[in-house]
Amino acid sequence: MALASTDTVIRTGRTSRFIIYTVLIVFCIYYLLPLYVMLVNSLKPLDEIRGGGMLSLPQEWTLAPWGSAWSTAQIGVEATGLRPYFLNSLLMVVPAVAISTMLGALNGYVLTKWRFRGDTIIFGLMLFGCFIPFQMVLIPMARMLGLMGLAGTVPGLIFVHLVYGIGFSTLYFRNYYAQFPDELVRAAMIDGAGFFRIFQRIMLPSSGPIAVVCIIWQFTNIWNDFLFGASFADFDSQPMTVALNNLVSSSTGVKEYNVHFAGAIMAALPTLLVYVVAGRFFVRGLMAGSVKG
Amino acid sequence: MGFLDIKNATKSYGTVKVLHETDISVEEGEFLVLVGPSGCGKSTLLNMIAGLEEVTSGEIAIRGNRMNEVRPADRNIAMVFQSYALYPNMNVAQNIAFGLEMHGVVKAERDKAVQGVAELLQITQLLDRKPGQLSGGQRQRVAMGRALVRDPDVFLFDEPLSNLDAKLRVDMRTEIKKLHQKLGRTIVYVTHDQIEALTLSTRIAVMFGGYVQQLGTPKEIYDNPANMFVAGFMGSPSMNLFPAKLSAADGKAFANFALAEGGTGSLAVPDPALARHDGRDIILGIRPEAITDPDGADRNSKDIHHVEARVEITEPAGSDTFVVTEFGGKEVTGRFRADVDVKPAKVQTFAVNMEKAVLFDPVTEERVV
Known part of the structure; x- marks a missing residue:
């Protein structure tokens, strides 16, 4: 085996290797440059930024912009910093992701293992729901939230993201469970497990990889959403993205770029964290060995 | 009334009837x-017994109780699947215990039962492993353990050996037969492999096109096939079937057929009653082991007849040599002893044991005698 695989590897000479690495490094710098600019400027006093040299390292390192962005900066009319909005976002994103992932798993399970007349039409409609532009539902959704008494609240935002998220999470889980052998469900039925027992004991424990994919996708989308947050939230329920916009656009007098940069990094950190943490659990092949493969 | 009764059961998907009225009564x-x-309806019937498929009409009963509306879990059956269907997230012990757990058996009893079954199947050392870490044969054992531990009324096997390699398949076949002899439980077993059917069963139902073609002991099925399908399907190499014409002479009936090199072969048919069918076209069915070299013919048979015919090819198979010739325009295989000197393209004497011959109607394909 080892012999065969060395033969199949593409042989590269020194020069081509040099070119490949140079190109890769250039791309890396290109992609990382914005992050670098944000980071170094969030650690500088404002004078240094105004003195030019956005790319240079700080002469005087300071965490003050971070503190300001977090707890004292002017957001809209109040000087609360981003902290309460960060909390709003967390309160919105965690239930929205958890519930939409669970419902998606349940839907996928029903649509593949408990099929019924018209299930493909239902799935088709859900898929269709994934592709409805956000702008189109703004006004009907506002009316619905009003009728439900959820307008301008965090639960209202959760509801909106749930409705949009279920289509995607159902798609993920349906396709994943379609590969899952029916015989496992049949075996469990004969063993005496019911609908939810099979779901909880057989399906869910084997759903790790797709759950991670679904969570990353939902978390990123919901955390980064601006439109629904701006449309349906009140001042006390606004998510991080909207607050960041207010921070940047509503500061009176001097533009505190260093504070803006610090705020922007804060807004991006949770999604980064989810990638780093959840990505580690993204292990393929959890299904290996259930059936002859 | 038997232990497991299939009474007039049918299965339809929409307008397509995949299983026609079926009656089988299985004793304990x-x-x-x-x-x-494949596609004959055997797996459908098994799933109907398991309760995984609904019965369109008719009835399935176990111990005299109608099962049609009973959930699979409450039928007191256990099933071994073709893919083994081991739960990938549980280890072997948990897999085996899952059914007991779902039926509310307490932990201590479950552990004891798992231990007992593991010892019976010699998989004690595998109990902590996940299915992914097991070989095909080991998974097979675990799947059987999961069925055995439930101590059910009826065991259902859905092609359990078809995923194993040839050598292991033979070993597991013996193992299953041993288990059946030891435990004496009622088993319904689905396979497409006629050798498995013959070696394992106490009774066989040969199915084709949604009908049970014949139900009987392995010997009945093998020696007295009810129609040409059963005759051709059971046995390996399969039964020789070739067209012949009946004639009567001296109160005896003869089957006549063309030979490859010209001329006519003629074999006396044991049943003289057939003499009144003078001139009737039939299909003659003779198994390869009933067509031998003259010295290798069955000495207990009173109806050995000789036919001279040209050998087309020979297929040495170690213990025997299969000799192919042509009767009535069809290839016919005879089974010669390995040390007989047979050469292709030479004329050779074939000894045909007509006691074992069966006759079919060429139109209905049903048995005549």
């Missing part, structure tokens, strides 16, 4: 094999 301790080519 019987090993019934449903055998047939």
